[in-house]
Amino acid sequence: MKEFGYERPAHPTDALAMIAGVAGARFLGGGTNLVDLMKLGVETPAVLIDVTALPYDFVTDDADGGLRVGSGTRNSDLAAHLAVRRRYPALAQAVLAGASGQLRNMATVGGNLLQRTRCPYFQDVTKPCNKRVPDSGCPARDGEHHNLAILGGSDLCIATNPSDMAVALAAFDAVVFVEEPAGPRAVPIADFYRLPADEPQRETTLEPGALITAVALPALPWAANSRYRKARERASYSFAIGSVAVALDVADGMVRDVRIALGAVAPIPWRAYRAEQSLRGQPATEVAFREAADAELEWAQPLRDNRYKVPLVRNLMVRTLIELVQAS
């Protein structure tokens, strides 16, 4: 690990001044991703600005009936929060499905949003990787890619976003509040992450030095009928190989509205807009669910060793929709 400095400001203005003042300064949340990547030599910050003393550890009601979650809220507190469990159950389930009890106690909401890919080449500084070192190449395409993207990848990078939490946030159209050098900004989650295209090193639309302050969950009464399902290589404590967050509003056997987001299939939490569109106004039947899943996955571009993800997420979508009809 390289030498670095450490600061723990108590006020957001100090944190922003510190990050603007030092090249290579980085925010530190729970450290479960950043400290790990520093040990591996992937991240080499000059200064760590610990944000856990900032006043961002809260979950409060928004005036419009939504919920606002501070960026410093620990993952375990978010998952245990009664309002989250009642009103946005897929979010609580997604967070609980991630990592272990120890790690959820440490990890923050802001850090979870910005955790890096688990692509094995990205984590290994002895290997080329366009995301880590632009223009160095992407060994994953012909190499180890069994858990990499089938949707949204580019010739330069097919890494997947590993976050479970972000999949549920995508389904609920969450809004991320940030403080940037130019001032505060509210970023809809659909505009927060970017596809790799020809710049895989840029994963979000945030300005350098942006501080995440909170995440808002807009009011969505039927989000109470939502669910997160995660497939992994063992029953607990493993990253997803495919996951879905689904919310369903069904009346008289018809789909009034639906939200579907997919995890572990794309460089971003993947909102299945095509599947949603094909379902609205349709009968809530298994046949319609299969057609909707196919409408989305028609666009998949699987590689040699990740073809299994296509039937896997198709079945996850269909099973979860059926369960939500039964629960309605």
Added chain:
Amino acid sequence: MTDPYSLTVNGTDHQVVDAWLGESLLYVLRERLGLPGSKAGCEQGECGSCSVIVDGSLECACLILAAAAVGCDITTVEGLQPGRGDFTTVQEAFIAEGAVQCGFCTPGLVVALTDLLARVPHPSDLEVREAISGNLCRCTGYGRILAAAQAAAKAASDE
């Protein structure tokens, strides 16, 4: 080198001098404070052998920067044990149920199960499994550990 700082471990303040910032809490506990009970396994948050309790929350000491733990109340496996030779209910249960083989994962599991039983005095088997899913054991196959968890819960409620 950082300025000297102080860590509160098992109720006692310890001065840490001549450290550098990259040292994890795990490293400082083991190498500077003479508390080797927390084990250095994967050092990447995966194996749970370094589990400690920080301000009431079960965490992996390997991913905590020691200097960031200043002002926190830290409990290690050594701090669960009231006096040498005097085992806690969870430790007694591990011995009685034969839940220890090579022993490397044992301190982390003891800390994790102590944390669980403090929050959930009568956990179901599933709750125990989920609670220790972040603690890897490569010897026992976990059966004896699950039995020890239930025995400890029973012993605690009989006390």
